[in-house]
Amino acid sequence: MKDYLKEVNDLFIQYIMASADESTDRKKYRKVCALIKTYKKACGTIHSHQLITELRERHKRRPAFLEELERIR
Numbered sequence: 001m002k003d004y005l006k007e008v009n010d011l012f013i014q015y016i017m018a019s020a021d022e023s024t025d026r027k028k029y030r031k032v033c034a035l036i037k038t039y040k041k042a043c044g045t046i047h048s049h050q051l052i053t054e055l056r057e058r059h060k061r062r063p064a065f066l067e068e069l070e071r072i073r
Contacts, residue, residue: 001042009047012039020055020065029068036072049073 001008016039020032040048052069059065 005043009043012043013051016051017055017058020059023065026064026068029062029065032065033068033072036069040072 012035016032016035019028019035023029023032036048036051039051052072056066056069
């Protein structure tokens with residue numbers, strides 16, 4: 001993991017962003033949040049907070065998704 005942190009980080013971000021873009025209801029938002037929790041364990045809190053901030057800005061008009069993201073912090 002230490003040798004490939006950047007690659008793992010990039011793959012997680014790509015997958016989570018794609019999943020978030022395709023999500024349309026609260027159940028799918030929760031699945032994205034579960035992925036973020038796994039990402040947080042793998043890559044650290046700082047990276048996960050940056051990702052959450054980016055997702056909040058990118059999906060401003062999805063209040064249910066924003067609520068689910070708040071529960072992660």
